Amino acid sequence: MTKADTLAVEAGVSSLDLMENAGATVVREIRKRWVRRSVVILAGPGNNGGDGFVVARLLHQIGWPVRLGLLGDKTSLRGDSKVNAERWVGKIEEFSVALLEGAGLVVDALFGAGLSRPLEGIVLDILNAMEARKLPCVAVDVPTGIDGNTGEVLGGVLNADLTVTFFRKKPGHLILPGRQHCGEVEVTDIGIPSGVLKKISPVIAENLPQLWVDKLPVPAPDFHKYSRGHVVIVGGSEMTGAARLAARAARRAGAGILSIVSPANAKHIYEISDAGNLVLELPAKKGLSGILDNKRRNAVLVGPGNGVTELTRKNAISALTSKNAVVLDADALTAFEGDPETLFGSIKGRCVLTPHQGEFDRLFKINGDKLSRCREAAKLANSVIILKGFDTIIAEPNGRVVINTNAPADLATAGA
Incomplete structure (x- = not known):
């Protein structure tokens, strides 16, 4: 996805717009499936967390109760993630299991497809607490715990009801065991030009009739x-x-x-x-x-x-x-x-x-x-x-x- 983002920016689409569009499509898919309820955003330290800040802001603007917990420190955020964290008018809460109190829906914007090491510590604690409480969950791009490139589970995994991904599916959405933790997978358009697909010549695809x-x-x-x-x-x-x-x-x-x-x-x-x-x-x-x-x-x-x-x-x-x-x-x-x-x-x-x-x-x-x-x-x-x-x-x-x-x-x- 990084290469697709880079080519989209080279084609004139700003990376900030791509992040805004990503968050907006997540909100759109949430509203298709759930009525207004209290939402907890789990935001990570990278661009996936930046998407989470956009989701939080847009849901708050339409009157949904939103709480947001950030894994890490706000001062460590960079680039578009930092911009969207500054646009968030609500409180950034301590990243702990207590975040889940009263939640009617959890948005997983922790790591996305970029996870490369096993989960541990507080992240695992929160995932286990979510599983025990059977909280509905929407994953941004790829559920936390899945290696987006291989479908392997790294230490633990979040079971999503819905995964909203962008541009095209990743191997982690298609290969077991990752696939069985994604729930429904919705591929959304965030403004990456159609010509980008030809330029990156993807070598991995889902076996669908149009292929x-x-x-x-x-x-x-x-x-x-x-x-x-x-x-x-x-x-x-x-x-x-x-x-x-x-x-x-x-x-x-x-x-x-x-x-x-x-x-x-x-x-x-x-x-x-x-x-x-x-x-x-x-x-x-x-x-x-x-x-x-x-x-x-x-x-x-x-x-x-x-x-x-x-x-x-x-x-x-x-x-x-x-x-x-x-x-x-x-x-x-x-x-x-x-x-x-x-x-x-x-x-x-x-x-x-x-x-x-x-x-x-x-x-x-x-x-x-x-x-x-x-x-x-x-x-x-x-x-x-x-x-x-x-x-x-x-x-x-x-x-x-x-x-x-x-x-x-x-x-x-x-x-x-």
Whole structure:
């Protein structure tokens, strides 16, 4: 957000106006959801606290009872925060649990997205007291206790009913555990010019339809089945459901032809599962490479229900060394546990790896938060990584990341 603010100022928008607008949007969102009541503002020592002073002043002007506590000393404030503290006509009270007496709503303007160290002392005491009293809370930008860049909780966390953020969401709003502490997240316009988004070229985004809907291929009137792509899925002999579900998904996504490559002893299961699928027996000598020699077959999935075997490794390597687009999932990833270099060294073209957390940890010995680990893994493997979970992270080798926030707990079932 700092870079966006800087570019907005360079474009002619004053930083003081940005802070005023930020506070005004918080007040607007409060008034949409709550009737007049006693409000306590928890103001921090930086720009987030400056936003809090604006909120206090604007609520006071429309007749709401407001109390404000400042973490730190007023004389230590700088820049726009200092200006707005001087504009506040009310009392600045001692920053203590006593502030919460009689509160009907708390505005958290302590740290925002800038928190970088674990919470402690009086801040934790106040957060615990708020939780015990179940006071409704509005967070300015990011709830206190959440690292805005990673979604990690630092020492403790404030559970907000509403988070009002500016310009665009931060990773902390999207990634667990941070996401579950934000409540409703409202993104507001504070006057940052639209051209700023193009200049900063953000590499992290929420996975929403507007991100990709205009990039979906539209079949031309003269398209035929081969124009729409021929997908090959390698099925297993015992756990056949995974490959069959993948086949159904590929056809629903628009594949022109779907072939399932099956061991001989399971071929009949795949043949009766869906009349629209072609079922091929895995060649005994050439293996999967014998199937992929057909140039009309241009995308291949290896792994679901395949078993952690040497054959699965060979099939994965055959897929990767072909000129096809490749997706490796499940057993095709675990088969390289202890030897990820062979996997990474075999990747020659477009490749997507789709591990859950356990499979990811078997392949990538990378430290750090979930977001940074996924980005580093994509770079290391030169592949798109889809790290599946409550907050699936999709990372490209170039550092671009998309985060899913639309996976309900209903999907936490086998085969979902």
